[in-house]
Amino acid sequence: MAMINVNRQTNDMFYRYKMPKLLAKVEGTGNGIKTVVVNATAIAKALSRPTTYVTKFFGYELGAQVQMNAKDDRYIVNGSHDCEKLQNLLDGFIKRFVLCPNCDNPETRLSFRKRNGGEIHQRCIACGYTGTINMASHKLTTYIAKNPPDAEDKSETTTETKTKGKSKGKKKEAGGT
Numbered sequence: 001m002a003m004i005n006v007n008r009q010t011n012d013m014f015y016r017y018k019m020p021k022l023l024a025k026v027e028g029t030g031n032g033i034k035t036v037v038v039n040a041t042a043i044a045k046a047l048s049r050p051t052t053y054v055t056k057f058f059g060y061e062l063g064a065q066v067q068m069n070a071k072d073d074r075y076i077v078n079g080s081h082d083c084e085k086l087q088n089l090l091d092g093f094i095k096r097f098v099l100c101p102n103c104d105n106p107e108t109r110l111s112f113r114k115r116n117g118g119e120i121h122q123r124c125i126a127c128g129y130t131g132t133i134n135m136a137s138h139k140l141t142t143y144i145a146k147n148p149p150d151a152e153d154k155s156e157t158t159t160e161t162k163t164k165g166k167s168k169g170k171k172k173e174a175g176g177t
Contacts, residue, residue, distance in 0.1 A: 001039070006047065006106045007099060008091055017106050019046035022087045026080050033080050034067075040075040043090070047098050047106065050149060051075060053140065057093045058086060060139045096138060100124035101131065112148035120144055 006017040023038040037043075037055065044051035052068055055075040059066035067076040077086075098106045100122070107125040110133075112118065120133040120141055135141045 001042075006094060007104060010104075017046075019043055022083055022090055024081060024083045024086050033078075035077045035079060035081045035086070037075045037077065037086065041073055047094065048109070049098065050147075052147065053097070053144065053149075054090065054093060056143050057097075057138075057140050058089055061089050061092065093140075097122075097133070097140070100127060100129050102129040103127040110144065110149045112145055118145050 002021040003018040004021050005012070005015045006019050007015075020039050020042045022043060025036045025038055027034055027036055037058070040051050040054060044054050047054070051070070055066050055068050055077070058064070058077045058081075062077060062079065062081065064078045064081075066078070067074070069075075094106065097110070098108060100106075100108050102124060103126055105124065105126040108122050108129075109125065111121045111123070113121060118135065120135065121130065122133055123130045133141060135145070
């Protein structure tokens with residue numbers, strides 16, 4: 001899989017922050033044509049963002065419906081879209097929601113606070129920058145407000161903790177018998 005720089009404006013071939021190049025596959029014909037983003041999960045992991053944010057961003061920018069199925073790892077944008085077009089849109093997502101406005105590193109974390117009508121805060125791990133993302137800047141901000149990144153991370157952690165607890169219980173039962 002070809003790796004490219006997260007910030008494609010940086011031409012350094014030894015750039016620290018890499019992500020897989022976007023792969024898209026067009027399926028169907030006629031009115032039911034759709035584009036499957038094959039490696040959406042790998043891209044989102046490299047950007048430290050939920051896969052749903054990236055897919056929803058494509059939908060908002062293209063004016064298309066999206067279908068997200070995390071269990072089957074299928075992220076679909078309705079319509080026929082080529083890889084280059086989607087990669088350029090991904091660059092827009094990275095510029096708005098991933099790169100630090102101060103140091104241009106993709107080491108930011110998003111958090112949502114409901115105070116003052118709701119604010120999305122962006123905090124950079126590299127330089128310490130803390131700022132807010134304008135809620136009127138893009139439609140994705142309302143989606144982020146309704147599906148905050150903190151809640152998604154906690155739900156995944158909770159699931160893992162429950163699984164670990166159950167397995168420990170089974171070990172105790174097996175060991176005690």
